[in-house]
Amino acid sequence: MENLNDLVAFMAVARERNFTRAAVQLGVSQSALSRTVRALEERMGLPLLMRTTRSVSLTDAGERLVSTIEPRLTEIGSELESLRALADRPAGTVRITTTDYDANTLIWPRVQPLLRRYPELKIEIISDYGLSDIVANRYDIGVRLGDEVAKDMIAAPIAPPMTMAIVGSPKYLKSHPAPKKPQDLTLHNCINLRLPTRDALLPWELKKGKRQVRVRVDGQLVFNSIYPILEAALSGYGLGYVPKDMAAPHVAARRLAWVLEDWFPTFVGLHVYYPSRRKSSRAVELVVEALKQGYPRRAS
Incomplete structure (x- = not known):
């Protein structure tokens, strides 16, 4: 394997039929390239190139070596290119x-x-x-x-920043007057979200100006996902605390109504x-x- 670079050098000369052009291609001096090819010939015990002052040609042994290693070096080069491409291709x-x-x-x-x-x-x-x-x-x-x-x-x-909202269906709010202040939420059937890491219910964080409160609400339903909370609120089972963007289409269609809108908090x-x-x-x-x-x- 230590002779692979020598074979590459020999192939460059064989392709170019010229030591000067091959040396430029490989980025080495002409004399260094000549020494490399001569050392390869000495190790193999066969002349691979016939040199004159005007030309370079292949001997029979050189022709055979070219036909043997050229496809293999091409295959190695192609595989290396594929591996380099893999580094840039997401997989x-x-x-x-x-x-x-x-x-x-x-x-x-x-x-x-x-x-x-x-x-x-x-x-x-x-x-x-x-x-x-x-x-x-x-x-x-x-x-x-x-x-x-x-x-x-x-x-x-x-x-962008996310705003949370409290919503209820017209059906629910008809039989349960809307709260006037955050503390009134404790009197309502509120739909909770359970946080698995804390094994606790998510408190409803509310903000109005510089005033901030965290209300721990109660109700008949607890979910571990936000989507069933919205569906339960739409079905009239209580008040839900959900992203405002999520509820907005339903409010626009009057399937839901905002509750305590001036207390909606906005988070990073x-x-x-x-x-x-x-x-x-x-x-x-x-x-x-x-x-x-x-x-x-x-x-x-």
């Missing part, structure tokens, strides 16, 4: 942890073009309200609200994040860029 599985709402409304629409463009790319989207540790659970990317991202992560905004928008100490694959880089590019940053 493998990218695992993302997020919530179902974020997966449906943001992540899935933005990664679809990548899946069509790169058939060797696989994306695994795991819905999880437990704020999983992406390192411990071997995720490549996380998508969460900005204030939920650990400080040692690389993070970038991918969505969604961020994509990943470990700062981990070198990302090309596939991960492309997914991150797709998520970031979907969020047009407005000039201030």
Whole structure:
């Protein structure tokens, strides 16, 4: 194997039929190239080239060596090119942890073009309200609200600030007068969200001006996902605490109504994040860029 470079040098001379041009192609001096080929001939015990002051030609042994190794060197070169291309072509599985709402409304629409463009790319989207540790659970990317991202992560905004809203159906509000202040929520049938990591119900965070309150509500229903909360509210089973964008179409269609609208809180928008100490694959880089590019940053 230590003679492979000598064979490459010999092949360059055989193709060019000229030591000067071959030396330029290989980036070596003509004298060094001549010594390399001569050393190869001495090891093989056969002359491979016939040299004159005007030309270089192949001996029978040289012709045979060329016909033997040229296709193999071409094959090796092609395979090396394929491997280099692989480094730039996204392949493998990218695992993302997020919530179902974020997966449906943001992540899935933005990664679809990548899946069509790169058939060797696989994306695994795991819905999880437990704020999983992406390192411990071997995720490549996380998508969460900005204030939920650990400080040692690389993070970038991918969505505008998120406003949460309280909604109820006209049917429910007809028999249960709308609350006037946050404390009145304790008198209502409220639909709760359970957080798996804390094994606790999510308190409803509300804000009006500089006033902030956290209300622990109660009711007949508890879910571990935001979508059933919206459906239960639409069906008149109580008040729900959901992203405002999610409920807005139903409010516009008068299937739901805002409750305590002047107390709706706004949180830092969604961020994509990943470990700062981990070198990302090309596939991960492309997914991150797709998520970031979907969020047009407005000039201030």
